[in-house]
Amino acid sequence: MSMADRNERRRFPVLMRILHWLMAAMVLSMLFIGVAMVTSMPDYHRLVSIHRPLGILILILVVIRFINRKLSRLPPFPPTMSSQERRIAHASEILLDTLMFVLPLIGWGMLSAGSYPIVMVGSLHLPPILPANQMLYAFLRKTHTILAYLLFATFLAHFSAVLFHTLVVRDHLLDRMSLWDLSSRQSKS
Ligand code: HEM
Numbered sequence: 001m002s003m004a005d006r007n008e009r010r011r012f013p014v015l016m017r018i019l020h021w022l023m024a025a026m027v028l029s030m031l032f033i034g035v036a037m038v039t040s041m042p043d044y045h046r047l048v049s050i051h052r053p054l055g056i057l058i059l060i061l062v063v064i065r066f067i068n069r070k071l072s073r074l075p076p077f078p079p080t081m082s083s084q085e086r087r088i089a090h091a092s093e094i095l096l097d098t099l100m101f102v103l104p105l106i107g108w109g110m111l112s113a114g115s116y117p118i119v120m121v122g123s124l125h126l127p128p129i130l131p132a133n134q135m136l137y138a139f140l141r142k143t144h145t146i147l148a149y150l151l152f153a154t155f156l157a158h159f160s161a162v163l164f165h166t167l168v169v170r171d172h173l174l175d176r177m178s179l180w181d182l183s184s185r186q187s188k189s
């Protein structure tokens with residue numbers, strides 16, 4: 001087996017890698033847009049008008065990602081990870097996926113409960129998915145904030161774990177998800 005083949009087997013399939021980085025960029029933008037939105041009055045309307053469609057796009061992509069994941073062969077974890085670490089990594093990845101699915105639904109649901117129009121672009125609106133109810137709106141509005149912060153905290157743990165493996169353990173964990181081959185440069189030196 002050639003070196004290139006062996007590298008390919010340790011990596012996620014290319015569509016999963018593309019979706020990972022596309023969604024990582026979108027989710028992180030959404031977190032910052034969300035926080036900027038509620039803290040800066042002058043830009044509020046411009047920011048919410050990006051926040052709504054971008055969030056719904058994440059909802060669509062996470063479903064595609066989930067189906068793609070079920071149909072793909074995933075690379076096994078590297079031998080540098082203990083069985084406990086694998087369990088934690090797996091659980092936090094499931095949590096990230098779940099939050100990327102639930103958060104946009106709560107955003108959509110809370111605007112429905114608050115009887116707000118759910119504007120995507122121009123005159124394209126989404127239908128409400130919940131009955132008008134101010135108590136429900138207040139509850140979902142709070143839940144949206146709490147889960148967004150939980151998503152950010154889980155992302156920080158995920159990012160730290162990847163950095164630790166890549167820079168300290170040096171097991172090339174990042175290569176598994178990178179779009180191009182990072183290790184070929186190192187193996188030449
Ligand atoms: C710059 C930041 C990020 C880096 C460096 C990074 C890196 C990685 C790496 C190396 C893996 C493969 C780990 C493994 O072998 O299991 C991975 C998997 C994963 N990442 Fe990230 N990631 C980042 C941001 C994010 C964000 C923002 C999210 C979502 C909110 C995310 C969600 C996931 C999920 C769900 C997996 C599991 C893939 C699967 O098995 O389906 N990542 N990430």
Ligand code: HEM
Pocket residue numbers: 027030031032033034035037038048051052053054055056058099100103104105106107108111118141144145148149151
């Ligand atoms: C992955 C997807 C999403 C993330 C990460 C996210 C994140 C956030 C964050 C961090 C805030 C600020 C919360 C605060 O500090 O109180 C926020 C507020 C908000 N989000 Fe999202 N959100 C997402 C999806 C959506 C979707 C799909 C919608 C609607 C269709 C939506 C509608 C809103 C609204 C209306 C607000 C608050 C506006 C206000 O009350 O002034 N979000 N979001």
